[in-house]
Amino acid sequence: MxxxxxxxxxxxxxxxxxxxxxxxxxxxxxxxxxxxxxPAPRSAQAVGRLPSCDLGDVYTVPRGYDDWSVTLVDRLLRVEKDYVPPDLVNVREAGIPGGGRIRAVAVDDTRAMARAARAAGAPIGVWSAYRSYAEQVQIFNGYAQQNGRDSAITYSQRPGHSEHQLGLGVDFMSAGGGNPLPGDWATTAAGRWMRDNSWKFGWVNSYPRGKGGTRWNDRTCLRYEPWHYRYLGRAVAAEVHRSGLTIREYLWRNHTLLDSTGRSAASPTPTPSATASTSRESTATTAPATPTARRTTAPPTANPTLATGSSTSTSSGxxxxxxxxxxxxxxxxxxxxxxxxxxxxxx
Ligand SMILES: [Zn+2]
Known part of the structure; x- marks a missing residue:
């Protein structure tokens, strides 16, 4: 100088x-x-228009295991069949009743949240946590056989599209209260406490009610699930809470990276079934080539936002x-x- x-x-x-x-x-x-x-700003440019509940199979970007806080799966976006978080631990490590596994990155905040809920007289437990792709095939097929596929996709994510496969989606329950699905869990003490306080501990309800209190929600593209929460980490959860957006809207607008090639290459929705899931999965794997290629040029780093930012060069860089x-x-x-x-x- x-x-x-x-x-x-x-x-x-x-x-x-x-x-x-x-x-x-x-x-x-x-x-x-x-x-x-x-460095690139925290909010890298997203794809643009939020798709109106498009049904498809496009690999979400980013989706490295280090990108956990901003990885979005929804009706359109998915992860691979062999996406298995490397740090799954039993939920008991978070001192919370129930069974199943979550990612270790969520343990400390989950422990603090369970403790706070207990102190508030609204103790929570875990009803269902991590699910592998294969387990989601079983669950979705069960619903599809029971009520028809058209109905099943309104309340159950297809395999590859579930936050449970991320190891960051949990169906909570009232401690000792059993299945939270019947009725409206948000009207229970535990459900109400979670609705109001979970974001402070990095957890956000993924599927709130739609406009006017309807069960179907155009913003999440799924039916109301008061029990289903996604761990985002405290920073992102606070941003989502402040924004008033759903997780899907917030991540899509601020962190999800895809390009038009990747989106238009979306293959027809595979209908997972016990007999055809393997061949259909391979179809879906080859279709969205572009996002995968982008991944290889921008390998995951410790900082997901920097990694994603560096892989794009948009005008809002x-x-x-x-x-x-x-x-x-x-x-x-x-x-x-x-x-x-x-x-x-x-x-
Ligand atoms: Zn769930």
Whole structure:
């Protein structure tokens, strides 16, 4: 940064003018360096329009195991058949009654949440936690056989599309209260406490009621499930809570990365069944080639937002705060140059 010559008035009059520009030049270089080194903003540009409950099989991006807090699965977006989180632990490690496994990344917050719920007189338990792809095939097929596939897809995610497969989706229950599915769990003490407080511990209800209190919700593309919560971590959960959006809307708008090729390549929805699931799965695996290719160019890092940000170069790659800082810097530089000019003319 020592490009500026020391100013020695009187000694080297010929260089005085140039020296006056030195502060402006230094400032410009500092601003340029800041702009160049500023990491991608937290909210990388998403695909754009939120699809209106499109049914499809597109691999979600990001979906590295380190990207857990911003990985979105819904009716359209999915993970692979062999997506198995590497850090699944029994929910008892979080000191919560019930069975099943969740990702270790959620244990501390879940323990704190269970403790707080108990202290509030609304103890919670776990009804259902991690499910493998194969288990989701069983569950979805069971519903489809019972009520027809068209009905099943309104209240059960197809295999690959379930937050349970992420190891971050949990169906909670009242401690010792049994199956939370019948009735409206949100009207129980535990259900109400969770609805109001879970976000403080990184958990958010994935499937709230629709507009006007309907059971079907266009924003989540699933029926109301007061018992089903997704762990996002405290930071993202707080953002979702503040935004007033559903998890699906929030992640889609702020973190989900796909491109038009990937979306248009969506294959017809596979109907998982005991006999045909294997061949249909392989169809789905080959269809959305682009998001997979993008993954390989941007391997997961410890920071999911940086990883996703670096894999895109959209017009909104520079965040608003950076732009404002840049503009302010530019104004400062112009002012300094202007002052230098006017002084020179006054001489
Ligand atoms: Zn669930």
């Amino acid at each position: 020592d490009i500026a010559e020391p100013t020695r008035p009187g000694l080297r009059p010929a260089r005085r003018g140039r020296a006056r520009y030195a502060p402006a030049l230094a400032l410009a270089i500092v601003i340029a360096a800041l702009l160049a080194s500023t 520079v965040g608003a705060p950076v732009l404002v800082a840049g503009l302010l810097g530019l104004v400062g530089v112009l002012a300094l140059i202007g002052r230098a000019w006017s002084r020179r003319r006054m001489r």
